[in-house]
Amino acid sequence: MLIEDYSEKLRIQKTLEGILLDALPEKGRYTLGYKGANRERTLRYHPDSPLYYVPGRHDDAHVPRYANTLGILDRTKAPQDIVVVINIPMKSNGQKAAGFFAKDSRSGRIYLMHTGRVGGGRAGIGKLAYLAWSDRKPVAVIDNDGGERFGIVVTEIDEKGLVSEITKFVEDVKEFKRYATGTNEEVEALKKKIGRFQALHGDEFSGTKRGRTQGVLEYDTYHGDIVKALRQMLEADLRSDEEVFRTGLIDLLVERKGKRSQVYEVKTGMTRQHLYTAIGQLIVHSGDNKNCRKFLVIPSGEDLPDDVNGAVGRAGIEIMRFRKVRKDWRIEPV
Numbered sequence: 001m002l003i004e005d006y007s008e009k010l011r012i013q014k015t016l017e018g019i020l021l022d023a024l025p026e027k028g029r030y031t032l033g034y035k036g037a038n039r040e041r042t043l044r045y046h047p048d049s050p051l052y053y054v055p056g057r058h059d060d061a062h063v064p065r066y067a068n069t070l071g072i073l074d075r076t077k078a079p080q081d082i083v084v085v086i087n088i089p090m091k092s093n094g095q096k097a098a099g100f101f102a103k104d105s106r107s108g109r110i111y112l113m114h115t116g117r118v119g120g121g122r123a124g125i126g127k128l129a130y131l132a133w134s135d136r137k138p139v140a141v142i143d144n145d146g147g148e149r150f151g152i153v154v155t156e157i158d159e160k161g162l163v164s165e166i167t168k169f170v171e172d173v174k175e176f177k178r179y180a181t182g183t184n185e186e187v188e189a190l191k192k193k194i195g196r197f198q199a200l201h202g203d204e205f206s207g208t209k210r211g212r213t214q215g216v217l218e219y220d221t222y223h224g225d226i227v228k229a230l231r232q233m234l235e236a237d238l239r240s241d242e243e244v245f246r247t248g249l250i251d252l253l254v255e256r257k258g259k260r261s262q263v264y265e266v267k268t269g270m271t272r273q274h275l276y277t278a279i280g281q282l283i284v285h286s287g288d289n290k291n292c293r294k295f296l297v298i299p300s301g302e303d304l305p306d307d308v309n310g311a312v313g314r315a316g317i318e319i320m321r322f323r324k325v326r327k328d329w330r331i332e333p334v
Contacts, residue, residue, distance in 0.1 A: 002143040025046065026046060027042050
């Protein structure tokens with residue numbers, strides 16, 4: 001559910017600020033490049049972390065908002081690049097600000113969300129391009145009027161993993177901006193991703209829609225990391241006539257000469273609902289190619305229920321298992 005109450009948003013914003021300021025105790029004066037002007041600001045950082053943070057609020061803005069300015073600190077430079085500002089509207093709940101808070105109605109956990117609308121003032125940088133490029137999948141959040149909006153889960157508002165998850169998001173946006181303004185080959189590849197994303201989704205992730213779902217917000221911190229590791233593994237072995245990409249409906253697809261040849265769905269949970277959903281996704285999105293291989297990627301060390309295992313075999317679905325080895329994810333066929 002979208003968190004709309006002013007006092008609750010203020011409480012969550014203060015919690016977010018408190019966790020970041022405690023984790024980033026060092027202070028330094030640096031110049032930041034804002035639209036139209038450079039301004040000197042006090043950055044908060046930690047010597048062992050790449051992240052910097054500047055909290056702020058703009059009460060007199062057209063949309064009064066809390067401003068969470070984030071970037072990657074380069075200590076060799078006096079001026080620092082702003083990677084992303086996660087603005088949270090104070091008293092309104094429209095989408096002019098890209099950040100918002102949401103609550104999982106089942107667990108009660110609170111999340112920091114972002115629409116994917118990343119700025120930068122340069123051609124090729126924007127929401128559509130970022131969603132097409134990123135391995136992050138937008139999820140639906142319901143407001144108090146039954147409307148539905150989509151956002152990327154940045155992090156749970158929890159001390160345990162908040163700083164590392166925000167750092168991953170900031171690094172992800174920074175790399176996207178580099179890619180979007182990179183070599184001619186990278187720019188052309190991004191254009192292809194955008195075209196495919198539009199063809200698959202249309203306006204699915206834009207604006208607010210009504211009455212389509214009453215689902216809860218479900219999120220696992222590591223899902224995007226596992227999908228990214230899987231993509232890297234697949235891209236390392238691609239043939240010249242193959243291409244790997246992601247949609248909002250299935251985690252990864254491989255096409256050979258424009259025809260779907262492999263589909264992959266990652267599930268970090270092993271409940272029956274997770275498994276039933278994955279089986280359906282793989283069957284539906286393998287398309288009309290009978291030779292398309294279907295892969296279910298699930299955690300190591302957890303057995304499939306016998307009846308589900310039988311259904312997986314009858315559907316011709318292959319199993320892959322993931323596990324964490326130090327800081328990396330290892331994915332292996334069974």
